[in-house]
Amino acid sequence: MVAVKVENLEKDYGKVKALKGISFEIRKGEIFGLIGPNGAGKSTTLKILATLLTPTGGKAEIFGHDVVEEAEEVRKLISYLPEEAGAYKNLKGIEYLQFMAKLYAKTGKSYDEMLEMGIKLSGLGERLNDKISTYSKGMTRKLLLARALMVKPKLGILDEPASGLDVVNAYSIRQTIRRFAREKGITFLVSSHNMLEVEFLCDRVALINKGVIVDVGSPKELKEKYNAENLEEVFMSIVGEGKGAMEVFG
Ligand SMILES: Nc1ncnc2c1ncn2[C@@H]1O[C@H](COP(=O)(O)OP(=O)(O)OP(=O)(O)O)[C@@H](O)[C@H]1O
Numbered sequence: 001m002v003a004v005k006v007e008n009l010e011k012d013y014g015k016v017k018a019l020k021g022i023s024f025e026i027r028k029g030e031i032f033g034l035i036g037p038n039g040a041g042k043s044t045t046l047k048i049l050a051t052l053l054t055p056t057g058g059k060a061e062i063f064g065h066d067v068v069e070e071a072e073e074v075r076k077l078i079s080y081l082p083e084e085a086g087a088y089k090n091l092k093g094i095e096y097l098q099f100m101a102k103l104y105a106k107t108g109k110s111y112d113e114m115l116e117m118g119i120k121l122s123g124l125g126e127r128l129n130d131k132i133s134t135y136s137k138g139m140t141r142k143l144l145l146a147r148a149l150m151v152k153p154k155l156g157i158l159d160e161p162a163s164g165l166d167v168v169n170a171y172s173i174r175q176t177i178r179r180f181a182r183e184k185g186i187t188f189l190v191s192s193h194n195m196l197e198v199e200f201l202c203d204r205v206a207l208i209n210k211g212v213i214v215d216v217g218s219p220k221e222l223k224e225k226y227n228a229e230n231l232e233e234v235f236m237s238i239v240g241e242g243k244g245a246m247e248v249f250g
């Protein structure tokens with residue numbers, strides 16, 4: 001079953017063509033990575049799928065619902081973790097989770113379950129009783145990810161989920177995402193410019209460069225196809241910048 005269908009999606013910001021007609025599909029339960037360098041168009045794609053930006057061409061559907069025409073329906077199915085997200089700084093961590101659980105829960109029971117899951121996922125323990133303004137970047141990130149996952153979306157749209165996190169926290173976030181996909185059947189679209197990280201996390205990836213998808217496949221397929229050791233090498237061989245760098249260093 002197809003969870004996300006993107007067809008010839010385009011986005012112009014004035015003269016800047018951020019997306020030049022990209023297409024890809026994500027299967028239900030899959031962890032799909034959109035990877036590429038800074039400015040490639042990753043955040044733009046994720047924001048369109050999260051119904052926060054309107055495309056200038058093409059279309060995108062989430063579980064059969066058009067992201068423009070049926071934005072309300074789409075919002076019920078997704079959870080979006082923005083790249084740069086400030087949480088409500090004046091709230092304590094626990095108050096933020098309670099506030100969000102109240103927004104999303106339909107019954108008292110689902111509120112309790114959501115909150116319990118959010119507390120566990122955040123891994124913040126006693127620090128949840130402190131104001132968010134006192135958290136480190138990594139702690140805020142973990143709180144926001146816990147918020148995004150505790151509502152058990154059908155699709156998690158995560159923009160650079162491990163950005164700014166140390167090795168231990170980045171590892172634990174990747175494990176959590178994998179567990180949610182495997183145990184709860186949640187589909188994920190994850191963006192990253194860290195190609196090595198994505199290789200361990202994603203079932204399939206789309207490589208994006210300058211608003212164009214240059215290839216799609218599982219990390220294993222792509223590495224075999226380009227005879228590369230890792231996705232970083234795959235990417236460099238596609239965009240043809242590897243040779244230049246080699247020449248510089250002799
Ligand atoms: N609000 C905006 N106004 C004008 N141009 C924009 C805007 N947002 C993004 N762009 C441009 O669109 C292109 C794609 O940006 P986008 O943020 O989608 O890239 P990205 O792959 O997420 O990059 P990064 O890894 O640096 O976050 C870039 O050239 C960027 O400068």
